[in-house]
Amino acid sequence: MKGNNGPGLSHWEKDSWVGKTDLLVIGSGIVGLNAALSYKLQFPAAEVTVLERGILPSGASTKNAGFACFGSLTELIDDLERVGWDDTLALVKSRWKGLLRLQERISNPKMRLEPAGGFELFRPEDEADFTRCQAIMDKMNAALAPLMGPEPVYRVADARIDEFGFTGVQHLVENTREGLLDPGRMMRELLRQAQAAGVLVLTGIAVTELFPHAEGVTVHTQRGWRFPAEQVIVATNGFAQQLLPELAVKPARAQVLITSPIPGLSFRGGFHYDRGYFYFRNLGDRVLFGGGRNLDFAGEETAEIALTERIQSALERLLREVILPGRKFRIAHRWAGIMGVGENRTTILRKVHPRVTCAVRLGGMGVAIGTLVGEAAARIALRETV
Numbered sequence: 001m002k003g004n005n006g007p008g009l010s011h012w013e014k015d016s017w018v019g020k021t022d023l024l025v026i027g028s029g030i031v032g033l034n035a036a037l038s039y040k041l042q043f044p045a046a047e048v049t050v051l052e053r054g055i056l057p058s059g060a061s062t063k064n065a066g067f068a069c070f071g072s073l074t075e076l077i078d079d080l081e082r083v084g085w086d087d088t089l090a091l092v093k094s095r096w097k098g099l100l101r102l103q104e105r106i107s108n109p110k111m112r113l114e115p116a117g118g119f120e121l122f123r124p125e126d127e128a129d130f131t132r133c134q135a136i137m138d139k140m141n142a143a144l145a146p147l148m149g150p151e152p153v154y155r156v157a158d159a160r161i162d163e164f165g166f167t168g169v170q171h172l173v174e175n176t177r178e179g180l181l182d183p184g185r186m187m188r189e190l191l192r193q194a195q196a197a198g199v200l201v202l203t204g205i206a207v208t209e210l211f212p213h214a215e216g217v218t219v220h221t222q223r224g225w226r227f228p229a230e231q232v233i234v235a236t237n238g239f240a241q242q243l244l245p246e247l248a249v250k251p252a253r254a255q256v257l258i259t260s261p262i263p264g265l266s267f268r269g270g271f272h273y274d275r276g277y278f279y280f281r282n283l284g285d286r287v288l289f290g291g292g293r294n295l296d297f298a299g300e301e302t303a304e305i306a307l308t309e310r311i312q313s314a315l316e317r318l319l320r321e322v323i324l325p326g327r328k329f330r331i332a333h334r335w336a337g338i339m340g341v342g343e344n345r346t347t348i349l350r351k352v353h354p355r356v357t358c359a360v361r362l363g364g365m366g367v368a369i370g371t372l373v374g375e376a377a378a379r380i381a382l383r384e385t386v
Contacts, residue, residue: 029061032235034374063337118178237340256290
């Protein structure tokens, strides 16, 4: 297991790029880069390397819809039923604190963060869900006031339905603290900071196996190169079971589309529908629309980055019938990303071996919690025992 016999590498390449590192991070998404950067800033002399399977990040960090959010009311009601009031409130608070930490790391202009506000849509068939939201709204606002300020976080905004031009929408619930950002710009700036601090980021290198031993961890890659490391952080989220099959995290594909510019687009902000499984926003005068995995949970529990007719058709139908009724539009682009989910929304953040830390299962909230999770993973990696 010792040594490094990567084919085609010179002595200089093995010494400078594939030599022993103090910390090796697998995955260059928001968690992985924050983990590497945090470690490097704390220990400037340390050798820190990040390995990424794709040329660009391969999971969800650069493929999401760009929501700076912490949960629509229907999503939080689902959490309440799963884990209760205290744990649900703790989830919301951690997401909010994570968004604040993200803004400390990356200035708002550099990731184009705007406090655009958010809205949850309710159609006539969702009346029971809207009633449940009304029942909990005041209690949730009161609980969040010490953290987010006295102005209500959630409020009914039915008066804006006609302004936005929607059809078949009976109620709107506004989230006054939600924002929008540019995930690509966010990740470019995070990568720039990591590289400026001296983190070595290598792309196009897929890790195949980890071999922990007394002196460290030998990391095997698809290229045949072997990276020796003192400590390893696995930050591959939805792909984590490929390296650590014992982890309770599953891939969840999210499909997205974006329209061409629509003159006179009448809404601005982020929007959620059907317990957050559908989400859309404006991007200038274009509409970015994604989600729908609840239409085929089994089919979308996959790490394959692909599109399906069933979900893409559902997105287009909602655009035509609800969001842009009577408007002409053209789909300009489509893509998919992979999230990491589980039975609950808590992150798996722990050591699985004295020299291997995992930081995965962000539950679709990577933008909100990824910075704090990455920093916590760096701290955990320093511990010598599980």
